Amino acid sequence: MRFLILSLAALSLAACGERDAETASAGCAHEATQEVTWTSTEAPDVITTRAEGPSCAQAVVTFVARDSAGNPLWTFASTYFDLSAGGLLPEDYEPVSDEQMDAFLAGWADVTVSSSGELPEWREGVATLTESATTFTYDTPFERETYEMLRARNLAMICYAAAVEATQCLVIDPVSRAPTMIVAYGP
Secondary structure (H helix, E strand, O other): OHHHHHHHHHHHHHHHHHHHHHHHHHOEEEEEEEEEOOOOOOOOEEEEEEEEEOOOOOOEEEEEEEOOOOOEEEEEEEEHHHHHOOOOOOOOOOOOOHHHHHHHHHHHHOOOEEEHHHOOOOOOOOOOHHHHOOOOEEEOOOOHHHHHHHHHOOOEEEEEEEEOOEEEEEEEOOOOOOEEEEEEEEO
């Protein structure tokens, strides 16, 4: 009897393993990487974007920046649908092909280095950064004096898509040496 119970348990586990393998092979697992010189001029950092889910339309996508030693600097997670169309995935969603996902991830990983000095000035006497900007709505976690100090230092900055029409920009904080979001902007 004990042998029969153990045999049935083993068969059940094997069947679960087969179903998990079928789900994984039918799912979405893609990745793109790009080197970028951001935190050090000596060795490039690596941006990796990944997608994983039961289908590519249902994928969770991640953006990870690592230094040249492989240490994580910044992570961001969202969904493919939120970054490509916005909002929650509708019940009647269209399938996303492997090619579409690969193109999306490659584009998302393709960050360029710019300078914090290129950001809009936060004029004195104006309550928010957005009131100083002319093209987009800008938000910063910093007070005016700190924002203007970081902007004036012309720090290396990368920006990435954080929503359909929103971008976040990161600099390395000169004091803590840790990445920090200097601005988020969009229409």
